[in-house]
Structures are given as structure tokens and as C-alpha cells.
Amino acid sequence: MRVSVRDLQVTYRAPGGLALPALGPISFEVEPEQFVAIVGPSGCGKSSLIRVLAGLQKPSSGSAYLNHQPIQEPSSAVGLMFQDSNLMPWRTVIDNIALPLELAGVSKMERRAQAADLIPQLGLEGFEEAYPGELSGGMAQRVALGRVLIQRPEVLLLDEPFGALDALTREQISLDLLQLWQQSGATAIMVTHDIREAVLLADRVFVFSQRPGKLIADVHITLPRPRHSDDMFNEAFGDFVRQVRAAIDRA
Amino acid sequence: MLANVLSYTLNKFISNEKYVLKPRRSVVRRYALIATPLTVLAVWHFITLLELFPVFIIPSPQAVGIKLIAVIQDGRLWLHMGVTLQEVLGGLFLGVSVGMILGYLIAHIPVLEDLLSPIIVAFQATPILAYAPLLVIWFGTGITGKMITGALVVFFPMLMNTIVGIRSVPENLRDLMRVSRASRWQLFAKLELPAAMPVLLTGLKTSATLAVIGAVVGEFVTANAGLGYWVKVARDSYDTPLVFVAVISLTVIALSLYGAVSLLERRLLAWQRRHRLVD
Numbered sequence: 001m002r003v004s005v006r007d008l009q010v011t012y013r014a015p016g017g018l019a020l021p022a023l024g025p026i027s028f029e030v031e032p033e034q035f036v037a038i039v040g041p042s043g044c045g046k047s048s049l050i051r052v053l054a055g056l057q058k059p060s061s062g063s064a065y066l067n068h069q070p071i072q073e074p075s076s077a078v079g080l081m082f083q084d085s086n087l088m089p090w091r092t093v094i095d096n097i098a099l100p101l102e103l104a105g106v107s108k109m110e111r112r113a114q115a116a117d118l119i120p121q122l123g124l125e126g127f128e129e130a131y132p133g134e135l136s137g138g139m140a141q142r143v144a145l146g147r148v149l150i151q152r153p154e155v156l157l158l159d160e161p162f163g164a165l166d167a168l169t170r171e172q173i174s175l176d177l178l179q180l181w182q183q184s185g186a187t188a189i190m191v192t193h194d195i196r197e198a199v200l201l202a203d204r205v206f207v208f209s210q211r212p213g214k215l216i217a218d219v220h221i222t223l224p225r226p227r228h229s230d231d232m233f234n235e236a237f238g239d240f241v242r243q244v245r246a247a248i249d250r251a
Numbered sequence: 252m253l254a255n256v257l258s259y260t261l262n263k264f265i266s267n268e269k270y271v272l273k274p275r276r277s278v279v280r281r282y283a284l285i286a287t288p289l290t291v292l293a294v295w296h297f298i299t300l301l302e303l304f305p306v307f308i309i310p311s312p313q314a315v316g317i318k319l320i321a322v323i324q325d326g327r328l329w330l331h332m333g334v335t336l337q338e339v340l341g342g343l344f345l346g347v348s349v350g351m352i353l354g355y356l357i358a359h360i361p362v363l364e365d366l367l368s369p370i371i372v373a374f375q376a377t378p379i380l381a382y383a384p385l386l387v388i389w390f391g392t393g394i395t396g397k398m399i400t401g402a403l404v405v406f407f408p409m410l411m412n413t414i415v416g417i418r419s420v421p422e423n424l425r426d427l428m429r430v431s432r433a434s435r436w437q438l439f440a441k442l443e444l445p446a447a448m449p450v451l452l453t454g455l456k457t458s459a460t461l462a463v464i465g466a467v468v469g470e471f472v473t474a475n476a477g478l479g480y481w482v483k484v485a486r487d488s489y490d491t492p493l494v495f496v497a498v499i500s501l502t503v504i505a506l507s508l509y510g511a512v513s514l515l516e517r518r519l520l521a522w523q524r525r526h527r528l529v530d
Contacts, residue, residue, distance in 0.1 A: 054430050056426055084423070086427055088424065088445070099427075099441075100431045104431075104432075133523075133525055
């Protein structure tokens with residue numbers, strides 16, 4: 001699914017009545033099945049962009065489109081992964097993963113079967129009936145990833161999904177995400193603070209400026225796919241990281 | 252204003268909840284639980300042996316026991332207990348339902364809070380005993396008046412807990428429901444209700460014991476049956492052992508209700524007792 005954004009602006013109203021521009025104006029096109037990573041200083045409106053694309057927030061001006069249709073409200077074709085795992089603590093792992101299907105009216109047997117199919121790919125075998133309070137941060141994010149993937153989204157929105165994880169867990173879960181995304185054929189837009197993660201996963205890295213966030217660089221990562229953790233030691237990988245780094249420093 | 256009264260109410264009762272959720276007690280602590288009532292009974296027995304007070308002030312445990320057996324045999328205990336139990340359950344049901352519905356609406360429609368809080372807080376601040384006679388005038392001397400008295404006492408903590416519970420549902424989870432295109436009903440049944448459940452159950456536990464107070468207050472005003480009425484009648488005829496029997500019966504009702512809600516809580520909140528398996 002193609003994601004396009006035209007002259008999009010998000011402005012917040014401060015308590016004093018002052019207008020606080022958070023994002024834009026910004027325009028870009030993301031081709032179907034492309035993976036875009038967004039990096040930039042904190043408070044540059046990245047999360048606002050994700051919320052607009054998810055249909056959770058109306059832009060102040062301009063528009064965002066899915067296959068040329070303006071985004072007005074949340075769409076079943078779009079999956080959103082939050083900064084924290086955002087699981088329901090009273091639901092087991094499998095019922096958390098199956099939630100979107102449950103809300104769509106899929107029968108209990110069918111949705112549990114589909115969730116069970118995802119469990120091994122997520123590395124959650126044996127934890128089907130565990131509660132979120134029993135999981136580590138990394139596992140909780142895996143459950144959250146499963147919950148997004150089960151609805152087979154055509155657009156995957158990821159708002160710093162691994163920000164709170166330690167480096168090792170983070171790398172492993174990024175690689176798993178890479179594999180699951182490739183199987184899914186979804187367009188992915190991911191906000192991250194980790195440049196190496198951005199380069200490893202993405203086809204394009206968008207660099208945003210300080211608030212109000214504007215697109216100041218669009219770095220095409222031409223590393224071949226499928227990618228592996230070894231790729232991070234390539235010279236080309238290092239060049240891309242430096243290129244993105246330099247763009248951020250200009251931000 | 253409402254919010255302040257509310258957090259006070261909440262803090263007052265939230266400590267009870269953790270107690271029930273604790274892991275199993277050690278053997279010593281379980282014996283300790285029985286030891287206290289036994290000690291009280293022994294001290295009571297000892298004091299009456301000394302014959303410091305006349306029987307109509309402190310009757311012996313035996314006198315109370317004999318009275319208890321007598322009223323069980325002539326069926327009066329079941330009669331009065333039955334009446335009070337009906338009043339308590341009716342009042343509880345009414346107060347909890349209205350409190351939850353109104354609390355849910357207030358949690359979602361802030362202007363309702365501004366409109367209603369003067370009335371609600373005034374009702375809560377005025378001692379129920381003061382306006383209970385009015386309720387008798389309006390609703391008669393029968394069971395209904397006591398149910399309404401009970402409902403009014405129960406209503407406030409249930410309302411407060413519902414408001415707190417619904418308002419404390421994490422915004423992120425609301426967003427999740429929105430992106431998953433949940434219906435209004437699904438939002439309530441799959442998110443708001445389970446997320447607010449711990450707070451709602453705390454409110455229900457408070458309400459369960461308050462409903463007993465409400466029913467007894469109603470019976471004290473006017474009644475011709477019920478345990479509260481019985482206490483009054485027995486006191487007027489200096490039948491202190493009977494007062495003891497009636498009071499103990501009320502304790503049994505209150506504790507049973509409290510226990511029932513605690514059991515419900517253990518079942519519904521089982522997930523809270525599960526801790527980390529891995530790191």
C-alpha cells in the first residue's frame with residue numbers, strides 16, 4: 001500500500017493560546033512494501049506523524065493518503081505498534097495477540113488458531129497462557145508485534161517500538177521484525193532513535209529537523225536484502241550510518 | 252471537589268485489597284487468626300465470672316449462647332435475619348447499579364460532574380441518620396425504605412470508585428482500541444470494564460459492609476422486623492443477651508458479604524497474583 005503525505009502540518013495549542021507547530025509542512029511518498037525509518041531530534045513531531053497516519057489525530061492542514069485515499073479514521077489495513085508494549089495485563093499472551101481479530105468478530109477457535117500460528121515466529125513458545133506481568137520487556141514487545149501482525153496490515157506503523165529495550169534484546173527483535181516484515185509484504189514506517197537500527201532495517205531513512213519537524217534528508221539504503229546482523233560490519237553499512245549521522249548533525 | 256472526596260474514599264479502603272491478594276499465610280499466622288477471637292471470648296467469659304457487672308450490662312457467653320439456640324429454635328432468628336438480608340442485598344444492588352451507571356457517565360461527560368457534584372456531595376456530607384426519617388415518609392415503613400437507605404450509603408463509594416476506575420484506563424490502551432476500530436460496546440466490555448475491575452471490586456467490598464449499616468439505620472428509624480429492629484426491641488426490654496445475638500448476626504451478614512466479594516476478587520483478579528517467570 002502506498003503512503004503519501006502532502007503539505008502535512010500538525011500544530012498544538014499551548015495552554016496560553018499560543019500555537020505550537022510540531023510538524024511540517026512535510027510531503028513525501030512511500031512506495032508499496034517499502035521500509036522507511038524516521039530519525040530526528042526528540043520533539044520533532046515524529047509521533048504526531050505516526051498518529052496522523054494511524055487515523056488517531058487530524059492534521060492541522062494538508063493531508064495523508066493511503067493508496068490516494070485521504071486518511072480520516074483508523075483503517076483495518078493499518079497496524080500500529082506503540083512505544084511500550086501496551087498489552088492488557090488481564091489477558092494471556094495468546095488472547096492479547098488475538099485481540100484485533102476478536103474485535104473484528106472472528107470466532108474464538110479461529111482467532112486462537114491464528115495466534116498460535118504466530119507464536120513460534122515470535123519466539124514465544126511455552127508462554128501462550130502467561131500474563132504480561134510475567135514477561136520480560138523484550139517478550140512483551142514480541143507479543144505486541146504479534147498483535148499487530150495478526151491483522152495482516154498492509155501498512156505497519158512502528159513508533160519507537162524497541163526504545164525501552166536493552167541493546168542485545170533490541171538487535172534480536174529488530175532482526176525478527178525484519179524477517180516478519182519481509183514475509184508480510186507490508187509497507188513499514190518506523191520511528192527510531194537508533195541510527196544503526198534504521199540503516200539495518202530500512203530502504204530509506206528520513207531525517208527530521210528540530211521542531212517543527214521537516215524532512216531534511218532522505219537517505220536511500222541500497223544494501224541488498226535479505227539483510228543479516230553480519231551486514232552491520234560491512235563497510236557500506238558504516239558509510240550509510242555516517243551519512244545519516246551527518247544529516248542529523250545538520251538538523 | 253468531587254475528586255478530593257473520592258481519593259480520600261479510595262485511599263481509605265485500598266489497603267484492604269492488597270491484604271486479600273497476598274500469598275498464602277504461614278501456619279503461625281493462620282493460628283494467630285483463630286487465636287484473637289478465642290482470646291476475646293476467654294476474656295469476656297472471665298469478666299462475667301468476676302460478676303463485676305449485672306447481667307443486663309454484660310451477659311455471659313453462655314447466656315448469649317442459650318439465647319441464640321432459643322431464637323434459632325423458635326424461628327425468630329431466621330425471620331429477622333431474612334428481612335435484614337433482603338434489605339441489605341436490595342440496597343446493595345440498587346446502590347451499586349446506580350453508582351456504577353452514574354459514575355460511568357460522569358467519567359465520560361465532565362460537565363455532568365459539575366452539574367451533579369453539589370447534590371452528591373451534599374447527600375454524602377449529611378449524616379444519613381438525619382434524613383432517614385424522610386425516606387420513611389416517602390417510601391413507607393416496609394423493606395423498600397430500608398433498601399433506599401442502604402442504596403444511598405452504598406451509592407457514594409461505588410460512584411467514586413467507578414469514576415476513578417474508568418478515568419484511570421490508560422490512554423494508550425484507548426488508542427489501541429481506536430486503531431483496532433472497536434465499537435463503543437467493545438470499548439466498554441473489553442477495555443474499560445476489565446481495566447477498572449480492581450478499583451470497582453474495592454468499591455464493591457466497601458459497599459457490601461456499608462449496605463448493612465444502611466439497612467440497620469433504616470430499621471432504627473421505623474421497622475417491625477429485621478435485626479436492627481430486634482436490637483432496639485431487645486434493648487428496650489433489657490434483654491441484653493438478645494442484643495448480643497442480633498449484633499453478632501449482623502456481623503455474620505457483613506463478614507459473609509465481605510468474604511463473598513473477596514472470593515469474587517480472587518477469581519476475577521487472578522492475573523494480578525502472577526509474577527515474572529523469566530527475565
